[in-house]
Amino acid sequence: MIEAAKIWNEPNNKSHWDLLIDPDWAMFANLALAAGKAIRSAHPTLPRVLGGISPIDPSFMRSMQARGVLDHVDAVAVHGFPLDWNLWQIGEWPAKIEEIKAVTSLPVWVTEVGVSSFGAEEVQAWGLSRTADLLIGRAPRIHWYSLYDLPSAWEATTRHKEAEGSSYYRHFHMGLLREDGTPKAAAELFGQYAADMGLCQWFHFEDHRLDDAVRWMRRFGVRHLRTGLSWADSFRPNALDWFDRQMDALAEFEITVTFCFTPEHRGLEPHHTSPPLDVNEFADFCAQMVERYCTKTGLASSSGVSPPIREPTCVP
Known part of the structure; x- marks a missing residue:
């Protein structure tokens, strides 16, 4: 069940949007406006969420407001990942949310928050509990990142190893589960919070972990899941077969689906951040995916968004 459509991922982070090409986010604003309008045309009530910002920067939100983007989400x-690479402490989470609330009256979701186990699994477990204490009740949606560690064989691409948003070595240790699928200490705690804190788990094209992920999420009692459908992947052979399999497997969860990643041949530069x-x-x-995986009727959910008519229940 899709409960929301998310437009891009971390647009103010140089690992996800090319700020050399678009230093003032004017091009991103045009993209977000077009996507917001297209999603609304495809579905009359599906909540649209602007891509989660990292770092948390009120000036970016003011820029989007000035360009009219916030009128179409x-x-x-x-x-936020304050125990790993942000330049603020974990106890500042409430203040960080208030910084954005001071700019916009729209609901503020926390669609990625996590703590790595790079230093120690006990640190991750403590960070999970502290994050839950700080955020539950303050945001309509909270998504813990992530279920799985990244496989060590995968390449980590980053444009800034030491700045906020880096996907350097700690990024490989963010999961509740190790690469081999065995649980860490934090996994034993997560079920306590699963009713109020969802998960964020990206599934790569034809990801072998999909079915095991579903079993673990059932075990934890997860209700809300954030994942993605890649525009770049849509040009692969049999892309729709994979998208259908992924969305069918995840149908029992309330999904915030993120649309992002530029195909190399459709970018100003041949890179997914272009x-x-x-x-x-x-x-x-975006519109095609909404039309494929959403129906246009349903009952209200608890997402904290009040669209013009009613909130949808979207089913594959």
């Missing part, structure tokens, strides 16, 4: 989102040649192509992809 129903919530905004933030990401602004596209034509923002309407990305908007069309």
Whole structure:
């Protein structure tokens, strides 16, 4: 069940949006506007969430407001990892949310928050409990990042190893489960919070972990899941077969689906972070995915968003 559509991922982070091409986010604003309008045309009530920002920067949100983007989304989102690479302490979480609330009246979701086990699993377990204490009740949606550690064989690409948002070595140790699927200390605690704290888990194309992930999420009692459908992957052979399999497997969860990643041949530069040649192509992809995986009827949910008519229940 899709409960929300998310437009891009960390647009103010140089690992996810090329700030050399678009230093003032004017191109991103055009992309977000086009996507927001396309999603609304495809579905009359599906909540639209602006891509979670990392770092948490009120000036970025003011820029989006000035460019009219916030008129075409129903919530905004933030990401934070203060025990790993942000330049603030974990106890500042409430203040960070208030910084964004001071800029916009839209609901503020926390769609990625996590703690790595790189230093010690006990640190991750403590960080999970402390994060839950600080955030539950303060944000309509909270998504813990992530279920799995990244496989060590995968390449970590980063444009800034020491700045906020780096996907350097700690990024490989963010999961509740190790690479081999065995649980860490934090996994034993997560079930206590699963009713109020969802998960964020990205599934790569034809990801072998999908079925095991579903079993673990059932075991934890997860209700809310954030994942993604990649515009770049949509050009792979049999892409729709994989998208269908992924969305069918996850149908029992309330999904915030993130649309992002520019196909190399459709970017101003051949990279997934590049602004596209034509923002309407990305908007069309968003609309097509919403039409494929959402119905246009349903009952209200608890997402904290109040769309014009009613909130949808979307089913594959």
